């Protein structure tokens with residue numbers, strides 16, 4: 001927690017505007033010094049990794065910390081899921097765009113997909129304009145059910 005105290009000092013002095021954390025589970029966040037709130041917590045979050053919804057999201061919402069979803073397309077591994085493909089095809093979008101639009105469907109969540117190919121970068125950027133309907137969200141909810149409270153998963 002010396003690091004957080006240092007970040008807070010730098011913030012108070014105006015040397016930095018904000019600081020963030022990564023892979024902090026609820027117990028890590030609760031151990032932060034009183035009043036020290038990260039600007040964001042970068043965590044593994046996508047359709048197949050919905051654990052954070054149960055306890056981390058509420059903490060972040062309550063404290064005003066953003067969630068930054070890393071590996072939002074599970075390194076590409078979830079893009080061939082048939083239900084995801086079906087929602088995407090019916091919408092005239094790609095699986096990646098639907099997965100990304102899903103990951104940022106609620107306020108306070110941003111996603112950081114990695115894309116080396118320009119076509120992927122452009123495709124992913126266009127996902128910002130995609131707002132999923134309640135029906136589409138229900139299909140995805142059934143295909144990728146949230147697990148309830150589980151320890152935060154990580155990926156290297």
Ligand SMILES: NC(=O)c1ccc[n+]([C@@H]2O[C@H](COP(=O)([O-])OP(=O)(O)OC[C@H]3O[C@@H](n4cnc5c(N)ncnc54)[C@H](OP(=O)(O)O)[C@@H]3O)[C@@H](O)[C@H]2O)c1
Nearest residue numbers: 022070071072073074075076096113114115116117120155
């Ligand atoms: N804080 C942490 O512990 C942590 C851990 C892991 C990752 N991260 C960060 O999270 C970010 C991304 O995570 P990630 O690389 O693990 O996973 P990811 O963004 O879920 O997946 C990246 C893979 O998906 C492909 N892809 C991207 N857009 C696509 C599209 N529209 N269609 C098809 N394939 C697409 C990419 O291909 P191409 O590259 O060929 O375009 C790449 O192979 C990175 O900034 C990384 O540093 C943080």
